[in-house]
Amino acid sequence: AQSVTQLDSQVPVFEEAPVELRCNYSSSVSVYLFWYVQYPNQGLQLLLKYLSGSTLVESINGFEAEFNKSQTSFHLRKPSVHISDTAEYFCAVTVPLNAGGTSYGKLTFGQGTILTVHP
């Protein structure tokens, strides 16, 4: 079984400051990793994902995450946050169901990190 730990339940930062949201996972097999964002009163939206290839993945709104297999981590970073980044962020892991890796099993979520950006 897989597990995900998000070490910080809440992260307050000031606007334009850098931020890192930490995520560590546990699995005995290779995994796919995801970051989802949930804005107030909205559903989860996929922010970025790591399936294979380059260990550094980026989103369209300036976030990036790096897969570190040796440290079993997938931390999310942004060099300069905006007020609009205020949301809850969930790290999730899944295991490819087949060798081709095009399908996958259930998502296991971390506890979530509430990012609050202050002016």
Next chain:
Amino acid sequence: GAVVSQHPSRVICKSGTSVKIECRSLDFQATTMFWYRQFPKQSLMLMATSNEGSKATYEQGVEKDKFLINHASLTLSTLTVTSAHPEDSSFYICSASNGITRDTQYFGPGTRLTVL
């Protein structure tokens, strides 16, 4: 693209009644749909996985006779909470994936169920 809707967004019901929640994929065919439950200040917990036209697979500890899931078409799955009790009050979220980009789940906005 890849929009998933849920209806209703909020529902309040009396203890002992049944409540049906709908999950629809609006612009793609969802071969697989997932139902999650989220308690306050906690993460999402998978309840069950359903593939169109077949019985749902429930996670350990989830009562399949209490949480009835139907995935009769490629765009609609329903979750029925039968004989609801106050402890069933929670935020229920569905997600869907299609046969092409099966590595990504698209989530609905969730349904807040309150059982009095």
